[in-house]
Amino acid sequence: MNKYTRMSDEWDRWLDASLDKGCRTQDIVAAMVAANYDAAYAERAVQERLARRAQAAPAAATAGPYRYGTPTIRHRNNLIATSDRTVRVSMRIEQPVIAVLDDVFSAEECDAVVALARARLQPSATLSPTTGENQVKEHRTSLGAFLDDADEPVLRRLNRRIAEIMNQPVAHGEALHVLHYGVGAEYKPHHDYFDPANSGFAATLRRGGQRVATLIVYLNDVEEAGDTIFPKLGLSIVPRKGSAVYFEYVNAEGQLDEASLHGGAPVTRGEKWVATKWVRQGVFK
Ligand SMILES: O=C(O)CCC(=O)C(=O)O
């Protein structure tokens, strides 16, 4: 029987889906060969598809240094008014866009979020850039939980306030994510955006597009260390209960700001609780 040297629409979709899932190219080629595709054709088809996808990726179209526009957050004001609380700006940087905010949550709200998260904590996972699967890694030694706000008026109120602070629609936000660090736990420096060149991120990028901004609210006072660090800036923010650090890292052209590299330094005494809101370009599904 002659080997196939053309792909049906169905196989075409299968190829994209396989690459989205982060399947290895050699496994994709092997599956095609097993289905009677010509080996050289299969290899070429996969390589061409990879090249086309890389070209279509926003990263390639938005090369060059990050171009700073008007920040989304209104942190040039000293105060940010929301429908139920006025938040104070205590520090701001324009490049990259960072703001430290006070009075984001009351002490009672911090305690309520910790109480809701406590029972749901799991070892923190990160998405594998190659396979897109959740993986527990030593660079993130905290415990974490996503908090669904469906039946929790407190969370709904806080999510609305956070959206107003970040100047973004509530629906663009992922569920509030709580992290708990014990002594020695840390979150090594990373970017919160997903590098589109990594095929493993394709599936999460379809759930509302790229992440564009982050708000990390400190839910307790840490006895010692546990700062949020921005290694490219030499900046270190000391956790303070109810305060938050905000940063944004994607502009209107879709460029990604590498200067937003940040991490959670190891806690050396006590514990650290934070609630993180990651916001997408579109509605998060
Ligand atoms: O705990 C911190 O200070 C950093 C947390 C963080 O980077 C995140 O939640 O994305």
Ligand SMILES: [Fe+2]
């Ligand atoms: Fe982060």
